[in-house]
Amino acid sequence: EIVMTQSPATLSVSPGERATLSCRASQTVNNNLAWYQQKSGQAPSLLIYATSTRAAGVPARFSGSGSGTDFTLTISSLQSEDFAVYYCQQYEDWPPYTFGQGTKLEIK
Protein backbone atom coordinates (compact mmCIF):
# COMPACT_ATOMS: atom_id res chain seq x y z
CA GLU A 1 0.00 0.00 0.00
CA ILE A 2 1.27 3.44 -0.94
CA VAL A 3 1.41 5.80 2.02
CA MET A 4 0.76 9.48 1.34
CA THR A 5 2.21 12.06 3.72
CA GLN A 6 1.17 15.71 3.64
CA SER A 7 2.96 18.66 5.15
CA PRO A 8 2.48 20.79 7.03
CA ALA A 9 -0.50 19.58 9.05
CA THR A 10 -1.63 23.18 9.46
CA LEU A 11 -0.66 26.18 7.36
CA SER A 12 -1.46 29.75 8.41
CA VAL A 13 -1.51 32.25 5.55
CA SER A 14 -2.97 35.72 5.10
CA PRO A 15 -5.58 36.42 2.43
CA GLY A 16 -3.96 37.51 -0.80
CA GLU A 17 -0.78 35.61 -0.09
CA ARG A 18 0.50 32.44 -1.69
CA ALA A 19 0.05 29.01 -0.11
CA THR A 20 2.17 25.97 -0.88
CA LEU A 21 1.05 22.52 0.29
CA SER A 22 3.18 19.40 -0.02
CA CYS A 23 2.39 15.74 -0.53
CA ARG A 24 4.89 12.88 -0.59
CA ALA A 25 4.28 9.29 -1.64
CA SER A 26 6.11 6.31 -0.15
CA GLN A 27 6.83 5.08 -3.69
CA THR A 28 6.41 6.54 -7.11
CA VAL A 29 2.89 7.32 -8.24
CA ASN A 30 4.09 8.74 -11.58
CA ASN A 31 1.60 11.57 -12.24
CA ASN A 32 -1.40 9.70 -10.84
CA LEU A 33 -2.21 12.17 -8.10
CA ALA A 34 -5.30 14.20 -7.23
CA TRP A 35 -6.00 17.04 -4.81
CA TYR A 36 -9.28 17.67 -3.01
CA GLN A 37 -10.64 20.57 -1.01
CA GLN A 38 -12.97 19.96 1.92
CA LYS A 39 -14.72 22.83 3.64
CA SER A 40 -16.10 22.39 7.12
CA GLY A 41 -19.22 20.23 7.16
CA GLN A 42 -19.10 19.58 3.43
CA ALA A 43 -18.09 16.78 1.12
CA PRO A 44 -14.68 16.91 -0.53
CA SER A 45 -14.47 18.38 -4.02
CA LEU A 46 -11.97 17.52 -6.74
CA LEU A 47 -9.51 20.31 -7.48
CA ILE A 48 -6.69 18.75 -9.47
CA TYR A 49 -6.14 15.39 -11.18
CA ALA A 50 -3.21 13.91 -13.06
CA THR A 51 -0.94 16.08 -10.86
CA SER A 52 -1.64 19.36 -12.64
CA THR A 53 -4.97 19.33 -14.49
CA ARG A 54 -7.63 21.51 -12.90
CA ALA A 55 -11.06 19.96 -12.59
CA ALA A 56 -14.00 21.68 -14.23
CA GLY A 57 -14.80 25.03 -12.68
CA VAL A 58 -11.68 25.24 -10.51
CA PRO A 59 -10.15 28.74 -10.52
CA ALA A 60 -6.78 29.29 -12.17
CA ARG A 61 -5.21 30.36 -8.86
CA PHE A 62 -5.03 26.64 -7.99
CA SER A 63 -2.13 24.79 -9.57
CA GLY A 64 -0.51 21.42 -9.07
CA SER A 65 2.99 20.24 -9.82
CA GLY A 66 5.44 17.45 -9.14
CA SER A 67 6.22 13.94 -10.26
CA GLY A 68 7.26 10.59 -8.90
CA THR A 69 6.98 10.93 -5.15
CA ASP A 70 6.86 14.67 -4.44
CA PHE A 71 3.93 16.93 -5.27
CA THR A 72 2.80 20.45 -4.55
CA LEU A 73 -0.51 22.28 -4.55
CA THR A 74 -0.12 26.02 -4.89
CA ILE A 75 -2.80 28.61 -4.35
CA SER A 76 -1.45 31.81 -5.83
CA SER A 77 -3.52 34.46 -4.03
CA LEU A 78 -5.67 33.18 -1.21
CA GLN A 79 -9.33 34.11 -1.16
CA SER A 80 -11.52 33.79 1.92
CA GLU A 81 -13.29 30.77 0.43
CA ASP A 82 -10.00 28.86 0.06
CA PHE A 83 -9.52 28.28 3.77
CA ALA A 84 -10.29 24.60 4.14
CA VAL A 85 -8.64 21.19 4.49
CA TYR A 86 -6.78 19.83 1.46
CA TYR A 87 -6.10 16.16 0.74
CA CYS A 88 -3.89 14.49 -1.82
CA GLN A 89 -4.76 11.05 -3.19
CA GLN A 90 -2.83 8.57 -5.28
CA TYR A 91 -4.39 6.33 -7.90
CA GLU A 92 -1.25 4.76 -9.30
CA ASP A 93 -1.50 1.53 -7.36
CA TRP A 94 -4.92 0.45 -6.22
CA PRO A 95 -6.74 -0.98 -4.43
CA PRO A 96 -6.54 0.69 -2.11
CA TYR A 97 -6.70 4.28 -3.24
CA THR A 98 -4.89 6.18 -0.48
CA PHE A 99 -5.18 9.72 0.80
CA GLY A 100 -2.83 11.90 2.74
CA GLN A 101 -3.86 12.90 6.23
CA GLY A 102 -4.74 16.42 5.11
CA THR A 103 -3.41 19.96 5.46
CA LYS A 104 -5.61 22.50 7.19
CA LEU A 105 -5.22 25.91 5.59
CA GLU A 106 -6.19 28.58 8.08
CA ILE A 107 -6.35 32.35 8.10
CA LYS A 108 -3.33 34.05 9.60
Next chain:
Amino acid sequence: ELQVVESGGGLIQPGGSLRLSCVDSGFTLSVYDMHWVRQATGKGLEWVSGIGTVGDTYYSSSVRGRFTISRDDAENSMFLQMNSLRAEDTAVYFCARGHPASFGFDIWGQGAMVIVSS
Protein backbone atom coordinates in the same frame (compact mmCIF):
# COMPACT_ATOMS: atom_id res chain seq x y z
CA GLU B 1 -26.84 19.60 -11.73
CA LEU B 2 -24.75 16.46 -11.42
CA GLN B 3 -25.05 14.95 -7.98
CA VAL B 4 -25.29 11.80 -5.96
CA VAL B 5 -27.35 11.30 -2.82
CA GLU B 6 -26.68 8.77 -0.08
CA SER B 7 -29.23 7.23 2.25
CA GLY B 8 -29.50 4.44 4.77
CA GLY B 9 -27.22 5.61 7.55
CA GLY B 10 -28.10 5.37 11.21
CA LEU B 11 -27.28 3.98 14.62
CA ILE B 12 -26.55 0.28 14.77
CA GLN B 13 -25.22 -2.05 17.45
CA PRO B 14 -21.85 -3.75 17.05
CA GLY B 15 -22.23 -6.90 14.98
CA GLY B 16 -25.26 -5.52 13.18
CA SER B 17 -25.89 -4.82 9.52
CA LEU B 18 -26.77 -1.73 7.53
CA ARG B 19 -27.27 -1.03 3.84
CA LEU B 20 -26.29 2.28 2.28
CA SER B 21 -27.72 3.47 -1.00
CA CYS B 22 -26.42 6.00 -3.50
CA VAL B 23 -28.64 7.40 -6.22
CA ASP B 24 -27.38 9.63 -8.99
CA SER B 25 -29.02 12.60 -10.59
CA GLY B 26 -28.09 14.19 -13.86
CA PHE B 27 -25.86 11.43 -15.22
CA THR B 28 -25.98 7.74 -16.04
CA LEU B 29 -24.35 5.95 -13.13
CA SER B 30 -23.83 2.75 -15.14
CA VAL B 31 -21.03 4.21 -17.29
CA TYR B 32 -18.86 5.25 -14.37
CA ASP B 33 -16.82 3.56 -11.69
CA MET B 34 -18.38 4.31 -8.32
CA HIS B 35 -16.89 4.32 -4.85
CA TRP B 36 -17.51 4.61 -1.16
CA VAL B 37 -15.16 6.75 0.92
CA ARG B 38 -15.55 7.23 4.66
CA GLN B 39 -14.46 9.81 7.18
CA ALA B 40 -14.52 9.37 10.93
CA THR B 41 -15.28 12.51 12.90
CA GLY B 42 -12.28 14.83 12.87
CA LYS B 43 -10.24 12.40 10.76
CA GLY B 44 -9.11 12.09 7.17
CA LEU B 45 -10.55 10.32 4.15
CA GLU B 46 -10.41 6.54 3.80
CA TRP B 47 -11.37 4.73 0.60
CA VAL B 48 -13.62 1.79 1.44
CA SER B 49 -14.82 0.13 -1.74
CA GLY B 50 -15.32 0.61 -5.45
CA ILE B 51 -17.22 -0.99 -8.31
CA GLY B 52 -16.37 -0.82 -11.98
CA THR B 53 -18.63 -0.50 -14.97
CA VAL B 54 -18.57 -4.24 -15.60
CA GLY B 55 -19.34 -5.07 -11.99
CA ASP B 56 -15.77 -5.68 -10.84
CA THR B 57 -15.50 -4.96 -7.12
CA TYR B 58 -12.70 -3.77 -4.86
CA TYR B 59 -12.36 -3.42 -1.11
CA SER B 60 -10.01 -2.04 1.48
CA SER B 61 -8.47 -4.63 3.76
CA SER B 62 -10.37 -3.17 6.73
CA VAL B 63 -13.78 -4.09 5.28
CA ARG B 64 -13.08 -7.02 2.94
CA GLY B 65 -15.26 -9.98 3.87
CA ARG B 66 -17.72 -7.81 5.81
CA PHE B 67 -18.89 -5.23 3.25
CA THR B 68 -20.36 -5.86 -0.19
CA ILE B 69 -20.67 -3.26 -2.91
CA SER B 70 -23.19 -3.62 -5.71
CA ARG B 71 -25.00 -1.59 -8.31
CA ASP B 72 -28.38 -1.59 -10.02
CA ASP B 73 -27.86 0.23 -13.27
CA ALA B 74 -31.54 0.11 -14.15
CA GLU B 75 -32.25 2.10 -10.99
CA ASN B 76 -29.14 4.31 -11.33
CA SER B 77 -28.18 3.15 -7.86
CA MET B 78 -25.23 1.77 -5.95
CA PHE B 79 -25.26 0.03 -2.60
CA LEU B 80 -22.97 -0.87 0.27
CA GLN B 81 -24.11 -3.78 2.40
CA MET B 82 -22.27 -3.58 5.70
CA ASN B 83 -22.27 -6.63 7.96
CA SER B 84 -20.52 -7.44 11.23
CA LEU B 85 -20.20 -3.76 11.96
CA ARG B 86 -17.61 -2.58 14.46
CA ALA B 87 -17.19 0.60 16.44
CA GLU B 88 -14.31 1.57 14.15
CA ASP B 89 -16.69 1.60 11.19
CA THR B 90 -18.36 4.69 12.68
CA ALA B 91 -17.98 7.44 10.08
CA VAL B 92 -19.66 9.53 7.44
CA TYR B 93 -19.84 7.44 4.28
CA PHE B 94 -19.55 9.34 1.01
CA CYS B 95 -20.62 8.03 -2.36
CA ALA B 96 -18.26 9.27 -5.08
CA ARG B 97 -18.12 9.00 -8.85
CA GLY B 98 -14.94 7.99 -10.59
CA HIS B 99 -13.61 10.77 -12.77
CA PRO B 100 -13.84 9.73 -16.44
CA ALA B 101 -10.33 10.93 -17.34
CA SER B 102 -8.48 9.71 -14.29
CA PHE B 103 -9.03 7.59 -11.21
CA GLY B 104 -9.87 10.53 -9.00
CA PHE B 105 -13.37 11.11 -7.65
CA ASP B 106 -15.18 14.01 -9.26
CA ILE B 107 -18.69 14.01 -7.80
CA TRP B 108 -19.39 13.42 -4.14
CA GLY B 109 -22.57 13.12 -2.14
CA GLN B 110 -23.11 14.87 1.15
CA GLY B 111 -22.59 11.66 3.07
CA ALA B 112 -24.51 9.25 5.27
CA MET B 113 -23.65 8.98 8.95
CA VAL B 114 -23.13 5.51 10.35
CA ILE B 115 -22.75 5.13 14.10
CA VAL B 116 -21.86 1.73 15.51
CA SER B 117 -22.50 1.74 19.23
CA SER B 118 -24.24 -0.24 21.93
